[in-house]
Amino acid sequence: MSARKEATPVTTPLRPVALRCAHLANPLAVAPGRVRLSWELDGEGRDRRQRAYQVRVEADGPAGADGPSGAGPPAWDSGRTESADCADVGYAGRPLAPGGRYRWQVRVWDENDVCSPWSDPAWFEVELDPRDGWRGSWISPGPAHENLSPPEGPADPVGRAMAPVPYLRRAFRLDAPAAAVRTARLYMTALGLYEARLNGARVGQAFLTPGWTDYGHRILYQAYDVTGQLGDGENVLAALLADGWYSGFVGFDAKRAGAHYGTAPELLAQLVIAFADGTCQTVATDAGWRTQLGAIAHADLLMGERHDLTREPGGWDTAGFDDRGWRAVRCRDQPGRRVVADPGPPVRVTQQIAPVWVRRADDGRYLADFGQNLTGWLTVTVRGPAGTQVRIRHGEALTEDGRLYTENLRAARQTDEIVTPGGTAAFEPRFTLHGFRYAEISGYPGELDPGDLAARVVHSDIEPAGSFRCSQEWLNQLFRTIDWGQRGNFISVPTDCPQRDERLGWLGDAQVFARTACYNRDVAAFFAKWLDDVADAQLDSGAFTDIAPRLLPRFARTGAPAWADAGVILPWTLYVMYGDRSIVRRHFAAMTAFLDYLERTNPDYLRCRDLGAGYNDWLAPGADETPRELLATAYWAYDAALMAEMAGAIGRPAEASRYRDLRDKIGAAFTGAFVSADGRVASGTQTAYVLALHMDLIPAGLRAAAAGHLAAAIDRADGHLTTGFAGVSYLLPVLSSHGHDDLAYRVLGQRSRPSWRYMMDHGATTIWERWDGWTPERGFTSPAMNSLNHYSLGSVGEWLYRFVLGIEPAPGTPGFARLTVRPHPGGELDWAEGSYRGVRGPIRVRWRRSGTEFALETELPPGTTASVRVPSAAAAQVRDDLGHSPDGTAEFPGAPGVTEAVFEVGSGTHRFTGPAVRAT
Numbered sequence: 001m002s003a004r005k006e007a008t009p010v011t012t013p014l015r016p017v018a019l020r021c022a023h024l025a026n027p028l029a030v031a032p033g034r035v036r037l038s039w040e041l042d043g044e045g046r047d048r049r050q051r052a053y054q055v056r057v058e059a060d061g062p063a064g065a066d067g068p069s070g071a072g073p074p075a076w077d078s079g080r081t082e083s084a085d086c087a088d089v090g091y092a093g094r095p096l097a098p099g100g101r102y103r104w105q106v107r108v109w110d111e112n113d114v115c116s117p118w119s120d121p122a123w124f125e126v127e128l129d130p131r132d133g134w135r136g137s138w139i140s141p142g143p144a145h146e147n148l149s150p151p152e153g154p155a156d157p158v159g160r161a162m163a164p165v166p167y168l169r170r171a172f173r174l175d176a177p178a179a180a181v182r183t184a185r186l187y188m189t190a191l192g193l194y195e196a197r198l199n200g201a202r203v204g205q206a207f208l209t210p211g212w213t214d215y216g217h218r219i220l221y222q223a224y225d226v227t228g229q230l231g232d233g234e235n236v237l238a239a240l241l242a243d244g245w246y247s248g249f250v251g252f253d254a255k256r257a258g259a260h261y262g263t264a265p266e267l268l269a270q271l272v273i274a275f276a277d278g279t280c281q282t283v284a285t286d287a288g289w290r291t292q293l294g295a296i297a298h299a300d301l302l303m304g305e306r307h308d309l310t311r312e313p314g315g316w317d318t319a320g321f322d323d324r325g326w327r328a329v330r331c332r333d334q335p336g337r338r339v340v341a342d343p344g345p346p347v348r349v350t351q352q353i354a355p356v357w358v359r360r361a362d363d364g365r366y367l368a369d370f371g372q373n374l375t376g377w378l379t380v381t382v383r384g385p386a387g388t389q390v391r392i393r394h395g396e397a398l399t400e401d402g403r404l405y406t407e408n409l410r411a412a413r414q415t416d417e418i419v420t421p422g423g424t425a426a427f428e429p430r431f432t433l434h435g436f437r438y439a440e441i442s443g444y445p446g447e448l449d450p451g452d453l454a455a456r457v458v459h460s461d462i463e464p465a466g467s468f469r470c471s472q473e474w475l476n477q478l479f480r481t482i483d484w485g486q487r488g489n490f491i492s493v494p495t496d497c498p499q500r501d502e503r504l505g506w507l508g509d510a511q512v513f514a515r516t517a518c519y520n521r522d523v524a525a526f527f528a529k530w531l532d533d534v535a536d537a538q539l540d541s542g543a544f545t546d547i548a549p550r551l552l553p554r555f556a557r558t559g560a561p562a563w564a565d566a567g568v569i570l571p572w573t574l575y576v577m578y579g580d581r582s583i584v585r586r587h588f589a590a591m592t593a594f595l596d597y598l599e600r601t602n603p604d605y606l607r608c609r610d611l612g613a614g615y616n617d618w619l620a621p622g623a624d625e626t627p628r629e630l631l632a633t634a635y636w637a638y639d640a641a642l643m644a645e646m647a648g649a650i651g652r653p654a655e656a657s658r659y660r661d662l663r664d665k666i667g668a669a670f671t672g673a674f675v676s677a678d679g680r681v682a683s684g685t686q687t688a689y690v691l692a693l694h695m696d697l698i699p700a701g702l703r704a705a706a707a708g709h710l711a712a713a714i715d716r717a718d719g720h721l722t723t724g725f726a727g728v729s730y731l732l733p734v735l736s737s738h739g740h741d742d743l744a745y746r747v748l749g750q751r752s753r754p755s756w757r758y759m760m761d762h763g764a765t766t767i768w769e770r771w772d773g774w775t776p777e778r779g780f781t782s783p784a785m786n787s788l789n790h791y792s793l794g795s796v797g798e799w800l801y802r803f804v805l806g807i808e809p810a811p812g813t814p815g816f817a818r819l820t821v822r823p824h825p826g827g828e829l830d831w832a833e834g835s836y837r838g839v840r841g842p843i844r845v846r847w848r849r850s851g852t853e854f855a856l857e858t859e860l861p862p863g864t865t866a867s868v869r870v871p872s873a874a875a876a877q878v879r880d881d882l883g884h885s886p887d888g889t890a891e892f893p894g895a896p897g898v899t900e901a902v903f904e905v906g907s908g909t910h911r912f913t914g915p916a917v918r919a920t
């Protein structure tokens with residue numbers, strides 16, 4: 001940084017805030033190997049940075065079974081550590097005790113070597129010992145379950161395949177007075193889904209726990225703080241148990257998933273109560289539990305839930321309930337089961353939405369519109385006589401004659417049913433999920449007041465990280481639509497769609513959307529969890545699969561190019577966006593096995609063998625197809641390049657150089673096979689050019705020519721895209737990086753299909769699976785495959801952040817420690833503003849073109865530096881707010897012949913003005 005930009009004198013020290021462990025705030029169960037610490041820096045003024053840090057971790061008494069004592073020296077004192085790192089700082093102290101609670105703080109020295117006060121404390125608790133930390137057995141109603149079925153079960157085959165939800169309870173007394181309880185932790189999991197209850201109340205706010213994994217490989221559990229919820233006298237620990245992904249309907253096999261994982265759910269729980277005198281009491285799942293059926297006649301993720309509220313055993317989960325008529329549970333020890341702490345964020349209800357309208361049809365049915373396609377369920381209040389049956393069906397759209405459109409749901413019923421108990425009753429399902437904007441309610445007794453209905457939005461609780469606003473309202477709507485698609489599909493795993501009988505963790509979809517996903521929301525922990533699923537699904541050959549968790553046996557085959565490659569692209573994306581090297585280390589062996597497999601299978605460095613289902617550029621519109629081997633080889637080269645970068649990042653130079661060589665060999669094979677001397681790429685599809693350019697497979701001297709051919713291909717399509725899933729995410733970034741901002745904006749702004757704006761113009765509130773999801777000529781496209789909530793084509797979100805706003809990590813500097821701020825103003829936009837909150841805190845950008853002037857403002861958190869690039873008609877005339885001229889000028893990549901003013905800045909707010917490239 002030049003001398004004239006000396007740090008403005010500041011008096012307030014930097015303050016470490018927003019402490020996180022494993023990307024989570026105060027996690028209650030974290031594997032010792034995953035304890036990575038991070039913090040943001042709060043501080044006024046400019047050019048603020050951390051010179052050194054000190055982390056102190058202290059045992060904080062027993063939370064779980066074998067917790068540390070709390071006395072003695074700190075578990076870890078890093079001492080003053082000369083480092084600017086404030087993310088992905090690995091714990092390096094004494095071994096962490098299983099079930100132990102640790103309190104940690106950090107202080108930092110700033111650019112002037114002024115030391116901050118210690119931060120507010122944060123905590124983490126260590127997971128139970130996976131080998132012998134669990135005291136209980138797996139319990140279930142066992143074979144007696146069938147005999148417990150209600151006599152008048154549903155008559156149809158689907159209904160018969162669904163089981164009622166068992167209620168399980170265990171009464172117990174504390175070993176000491178409740179006032180002596182120091183901490184109480186409940187650890188719970190299920191093969192299936194559980195809802196934990198303690199003394200009549202639901203425990204925690206998570207739904208669909210423990211989440212979806214390949215249960216043969218790993219089962220997640222959650223930990224809850226239940227201190228203060230125990231009483232003197234009798235206490236009752238209880239749970240409901242549903243099929244979920246374990247034994248319910250999953251995917252598009254029209255049968256229960258018994259064939260995939262198991263046939264009936266089971267529960268494992270452990271309540272650990274620590275008393276002030278140092279003693280501990282454990283209540284676990286054992287033969288002392290009792291079970292019975294209740295109101296929930298069935299509960300299935302795809303099919304829906306039926307509650308017969310006349311059958312609810314009132315007070316069943318509270319003290320004093322007479323459970324003599326209940327049955328003993330079956331106990332099973334399952335020593336082979338791997339039970340580990342959930343590293344991801346829980347699924348929660350994150351929003352409630354009132355209907356926009358409710359109408360009554362002539363046949364008495366009600367129809368409600370919630371104005372937004374979402375994933376979740378409805379809460380309904382019903383007043384009426386006992387035994388009234390109310391039915392709620394959910395759909396994403398209406399037919400032309402105004403009825404609920406459900407054809408595209410395929411076999412997923414998405415139907416909830418209530419049998420009313422008499423009087424006023426509230427209904428809310430909890431073991432199902434529906435993708436819907438509209439609901440049809442039949443059988444409702446009396447008048448349905450809109451206030452009796454609300455939609456609950458349910459998804460993995462990924463916090464918002466990004467924002468975007470600009471002068472074109474349709475683009476703001478597109479931004480919201482992309483985010484809603486992410487919310488609706490990030491449910492324990494990233495699914496393709498939330499409504500039909502599919503909802504699978506497709507790797508290709510997640511891969512193309514991953515960068516957008518990171519900008520939109522904090523998905524570090526979410527993807528960390530899912531990458532374990534991806535690794536669990538990996539085949540013995542080393543190949544990654546199409547979907548994770550994998551459903552057997554149909555998906556036990558090599559994943560298609562662009563799908564399987566997610567196994568490499570995802571860890572790299574997390575590394576770049578969060579500076580997360582631990583994820584790279586954790587998956588390095590799996591990624592290496594994949595790369596080895598590709599090389600073994602394709603010794604001539606063209607990837608043309610074992611392409612799995614070969615989805616290619618899935619759902620690309622237009623007649624021309626990108627050659628499969630071209631797409632496959634381009635992704636392979638990309639994998640090798642990313643491997644080289646990641647190997648370097650984790651200190652493996654030999655592998656880095658091996659992967660660079662590999663990349664060069666693949667690159668040479670690609671160029672030889674697909675690139676001609678004039679820069680044309682075989683087949684001439686937009687996707688062929690986009691992949692070749694993005695993956696750096698065009699010799700340097702031919703890049704501009706190739707980009708010109710891409711531009712010509714777009715012109716031939718009259719300014720439309722012809723990219724499918726694989727090509728679409730890189731299309732606009734490639735155009736903007738190769739001098740074609742104008743075309744990028746033209747493609748973006750197209751009103752006729754295929755285009756994003758076409759979707760917006762036709763009422764999309766989530767991104768459609770297909771460019772032609774609905775057309776005036778045909779209405780809804782084939783119901784066999786037409787989701788109206790698929791995030792893949794929403795991967796254009798990345799371009800809004802990286803190019804319209806221009807927020808991008810600097811090459812080679814992951815985690816935004818150093819970044820580039822390079823907006824690409826263009827199209828009809830007069831202004832744009834937005835932000836991204838990464839691991840170092842919020843980065844803001846705002847720009848405006850007015851008349852002949854272009855003004856840019858950016859705000860950077862402490863601990864970051866940026867190269868700010870201001871495109872201008874006269875770059876040398878651009879000034880910052882102190883009147884300084886640029887540190888240099890360079891060629892602006894977005895448009896030929898345009899230069900950019902370059903300013904090297906540190907943290908703080910900076911403003912720049914200069915002559916606009918084009919007057920408005």
Ligand code: BGC
Nearest residue numbers: 496497502506508509615618
């Ligand atoms: C899914 C996708 C997926 C694809 C594989 C579809 O059924 O909905 O989004 O990636 O299959 O081609």
